[in-house]
Amino acid sequence: MEQTLTEKILARAAGKKEVSPGELINAKIDMALGNDLTAPVAIREFEKIGVEKVFDRARLALIPDHFVPNKDIQSAALAEILRRFARQQKIVHYYEVGRMGIEHALLPELGLTLPGELIVGADSHTCTYGALGAFATGVGSTDLAAVMATGELWFRVPPTIRIIFHGQLPRWLGGKDLILYTIGQLGVDGARYAALEFCGPVIEKLGMDARLTIANMAIEAGAKAGLIAPDEITLAYLEGRAQRPYTALYGDAGAPVAREFNWDVSDLEPQVALPSSPANTRPVSAVAGTAVDQVVIGSCTNGRIDDLRQAAAILKGRRVHPRVRLIVIPATQAIYLQALQEGLLETFIQAQAAVSTPTCGPCLGGHMGILAAGEVAVATTNRNFTGRMGHRASRVYLAGPAVAAAAAVAGEIMHPAALREVN
Amino acid sequence: MRTFQGKVWVFGDDIDTDAILPARYMNSPDPKELAKHCMEDADPDFMKKMSPGDIIVAGKNFGCGSSREHAPLAIKEAGIACVIAGSFARIFYRNALNIGLPILESPAAAASLAAGSTAEVNLQTGEITDLAGGHKFSAAAFPPFMQELIAQGGLINFVKGKV
Numbered sequence: 162m163e164q165t166l167t168e169k170i171l172a173r174a175a176g177k178k179e180v181s182p183g184e185l186i187n188a189k190i191d192m193a194l195g196n197d198l199t200a201p202v203a204i205r206e207f208e209k210i211g212v213e214k215v216f217d218r219a220r221l222a223l224i225p226d227h228f229v230p231n232k233d234i235q236s237a238a239l240a241e242i243l244r245r246f247a248r249q250q251k252i253v254h255y256y257e258v259g260r261m262g263i264e265h266a267l268l269p270e271l272g273l274t275l276p277g278e279l280i281v282g283a284d285s286h287t288c289t290y291g292a293l294g295a296f297a298t299g300v301g302s303t304d305l306a307a308v309m310a311t312g313e314l315w316f317r318v319p320p321t322i323r324i325i326f327h328g329q330l331p332r333w334l335g336g337k338d339l340i341l342y343t344i345g346q347l348g349v350d351g352a353r354y355a356a357l358e359f360c361g362p363v364i365e366k367l368g369m370d371a372r373l374t375i376a377n378m379a380i381e382a383g384a385k386a387g388l389i390a391p392d393e394i395t396l397a398y399l400e401g402r403a404q405r406p407y408t409a410l411y412g413d414a415g416a417p418v419a420r421e422f423n424w425d426v427s428d429l430e431p432q433v434a435l436p437s438s439p440a441n442t443r444p445v446s447a448v449a450g451t452a453v454d455q456v457v458i459g460s461c462t463n464g465r466i467d468d469l470r471q472a473a474a475i476l477k478g479r480r481v482h483p484r485v486r487l488i489v490i491p492a493t494q495a496i497y498l499q500a501l502q503e504g505l506l507e508t509f510i511q512a513q514a515a516v517s518t519p520t521c522g523p524c525l526g527g528h529m530g531i532l533a534a535g536e537v538a539v540a541t542t543n544r545n546f547t548g549r550m551g552h553r554a555s556r557v558y559l560a561g562p563a564v565a566a567a568a569a570v571a572g573e574i575m576h577p578a579a580l581r582e583v584n
Numbered sequence: 585m586r587t588f589q590g591k592v593w594v595f596g597d598d599i600d601t602d603a604i605l606p607a608r609y610m611n612s613p614d615p616k617e618l619a620k621h622c623m624e625d626a627d628p629d630f631m632k633k634m635s636p637g638d639i640i641v642a643g644k645n646f647g648c649g650s651s652r653e654h655a656p657l658a659i660k661e662a663g664i665a666c667v668i669a670g671s672f673a674r675i676f677y678r679n680a681l682n683i684g685l686p687i688l689e690s691p692a693a694a695a696s697l698a699a700g701s702t703a704e705v706n707l708q709t710g711e712i713t714d715l716a717g718g719h720k721f722s723a724a725a726f727p728p729f730m731q732e733l734i735a736q737g738g739l740i741n742f743v744k745g746k747v
């Protein structure tokens with residue numbers, strides 16, 4: 162029987178020849194992840210199990226990124242739980258402030274998430290690593306505790322939904338527009354329990370940063386994972402980066418899938434998700450003119466170097482609108498440094514943006530840019546639920562870095578191409 | 585045999601984890617602290633109005649969004665006896681079972697139970713009765729593996745038995 166990429170990976174991890182959708186399996190985990198919010202709960206549960214050591218101290222990454230640098234005394238206590246546990250267990254991949262980054266940007270950058278692997282993380286955007294041809298999925302803290310103790314976890318094999326993008330992606334569009342369009346088409350539960358597999362000529366031309374953006378938001382359509390088969394671009398990215406040997410897996414061409422969508426994106430406009438759902442997606446022209454108080458460029462979705470380059474291309478020689486606060490957050494220290502070396506940080510600061518050390522910060526309404534009642538933000542993040550970035554009565558529009566940077570300059574939402582005419 | 589009755593609180597479709605437990609309260613992992621803010625961004629007065637033993641009824645895709653176990657923990661610690669929904673988001677479903685929060689999937693019950701009514705729930709059989717009109721609904725049964733997980737009191741006990 163022909164198998165999809167998802168089925169191939171899960172079968173390998175479960176030590177089986179093949180698996181089929183709906184089947185319950187117990188599988189070996191190649192890499193597991195926890196952060197400063199979810200790992201303290203997992204550590205509490207791990208200690209109840211009564212084993213002394215984690216299953217493999219090189220296969221558990223603990224990343225403080227949500228509320229660090231510590232935003233208050235309580236979050237300092239959470240970070241301390243993580244730090245103490247990491248020291249006590251001699252966790253290899255623990256990254257302190259100054260060395261850290263947002264987990265889903267940091268792990269691929271460090272070569273810790275590899276093709277063909279089964280990866281779980283106590284964070285819903287763990288699905289990001291599917292961009293490298295891994296099966297990666299978010300779990301809860303108790304699940305993570307079980308993995309920490311045994312290195313294994315139960316799964317139900319999901320059906321696969323295949324998305325094929327055809328045509329030529331227009332200028333100003335990127336991975337964010339493709340995934341927002343997908344979520345808009347499927348709805349927030351359109352891929353519930355399923356694995357999304359992205360392919361086709363448009364995907365094949367995208368760089369890794371854009372692919373990571375796409376896989377990152379698979380969860381926003383309810384999916385268990387979002388996968389892109391590895392190709393030369395993937396392998397080149399992993400060259401000199403991969404920290405373990407790996408075996409790339411590929412789906413069979415004729416493997417049956419639950420659903421398949423074919424979309425031509427040649428005429429697609431930049432996409433924006435309106436408050437308060439990532440599926441509430443419209444072409445940018447539908448919301449052009451919406452006044453904006455704050456713009457955030459960053460997060461595990463769009464805080465990578467390509468995203469910063471796109472934003473800088475628009476901000477170069479321009480100023481942030483007097484009514485707007487622009488906050489730029491490179492997702493990792495390495496990205497921060499590269500942005501410095503490429504002169505992007507200078508562009509941001511000249512444009513009067515605030516540039517911050519890596520943190521999740523405003524993405525989840527933690528710190529570094531909380532919205533007051535009635536305020537409107539454009540953010541390159543992944544969720545715009547009620548209250549996500551601050552007060553219940555604040556509103557968040559999700560977009561890619563080009564639309565976000567254009568909004569920062571114009572003070573209102575507009576097509577990045579229209580900015581050229583305005584200035 | 586776990587049968588209980590509870591007052592029904594009704595919520596809509598796609599209730600996300602930011603509405604169930606806003607991230608601004610996640611600087612504490614203490615379930616008691618979390619419970620104080622249960623459902624706050626869906627209904628700011630929920631914790632003032634509800635009583636332990638009550639039942640949450642919601643539409644489709646309950647618990648979508650983040651993986652935070654803090655969300656089902658807050659509901660459990662608040663004293664909610666069970667959540668009945670049209671469907672559950674995947675990670676929430678796992679988390680609820682793993683921590684022992686009873687959840688029942690029944691689109692028919694979710695569509696018909698009215699706010700303020702009283703429902704009777706039998707967790708063993710998955711039978712839900714609307715005591716107002718006497719209508720009975722049956723929730724989807726758990727696969728055998730999940731039943732074993734629940735019988736052992738959640739994932740931690742299940743793992744304890746294995747290591």
Ligand code: SF4
Pocket residue numbers: 227263264265284286460461462520521524525542543
């Ligand atoms: S950047 Fe936002 S979505 Fe990504 S891990 Fe951090 S809080 Fe979650």
